[in-house]
Amino acid sequence: xxxxxxxxxxxxxxxxxxxxxxxxxxxxxxxxxxxxxxxxxxxxxxxxxxxxxxxxxxxxxxxxxxxxxxxxxxxxxxxxxxxxxxxxxxxxxxxxxxxxxxxxxxxxxxxx
Amino acid sequence: xxxxxxxxxxxxxxxxxxxxxxxxxxxxxxxxxxxxxxxxxxxxxxxxxxxxxxxxxxxxxxxxxxxxxxxxxxxxxxxxxxxxxxxxxxxxxxxxxxxxxxxxxxxxxxxxxx
Numbered sequence: 001x002x003x004x005x006x007x008x009x010x011x012x013x014x015x016x017x018x019x020x021x022x023x024x025x026x027x028x029x030x031x032x033x034x035x036x037x038x039x040x041x042x043x044x045x046x047x048x049x050x051x052x053x054x055x056x057x058x059x060x061x062x063x064x065x066x067x068x069x070x071x072x073x074x075x076x077x078x079x080x081x082x083x084x085x086x087x088x089x090x091x092x093x094x095x096x097x098x099x100x101x102x103x104x105x106x107x108x109x110x111x112x
Numbered sequence: 113x114x115x116x117x118x119x120x121x122x123x124x125x126x127x128x129x130x131x132x133x134x135x136x137x138x139x140x141x142x143x144x145x146x147x148x149x150x151x152x153x154x155x156x157x158x159x160x161x162x163x164x165x166x167x168x169x170x171x172x173x174x175x176x177x178x179x180x181x182x183x184x185x186x187x188x189x190x191x192x193x194x195x196x197x198x199x200x201x202x203x204x205x206x207x208x209x210x211x212x213x214x215x216x217x218x219x220x221x222x223x224x225x226x
Contacts, residue, residue: 034214042219042220046215098167098210100157
């Protein structure tokens, strides 16, 4: 069945550092891929998405490219801020399954 | 505000009790999904309703049940509560039957069983 694997955290970076959070997936069909962010005490918010191979999703300086050949959707940001401290979830969904599959989440802490 | 409303935000109850969590989806969304988030198990899919009908079931215990009403709001009923049921319960909604274009999440209900 469909599944998502993302790098384990926690990840601690200094402000303005480069961020990469790895995500790989297994799917039988042609899934859509997502990154969600969860700030402390809040629900999950959609950060970005890509619905087909080679699409790049981007939002708030974050980017991720849908790579079918490597079944990956790594999240990147060139310069993180303290306000980016949160838990990041990679997820996938396709037309064959009603529920979205989430990775385990990666906690990011950015220090000033 | 995401447009998905969950009540109550916090709930503390004793073992053996029954509680009801409520979710109002974003305007125009027909699907409602329930997820449980615990520290050791991440986000676990429980159940989905689309336009009043159950569409998919995940790791939902027999002690748990849900329904979606004609006005599209949904309720998750948890009974014979155990300490291990303490978790964050999220509701999400989408327009379609699948999450192919993404979900919108509510802010969750934090359940503490003592």
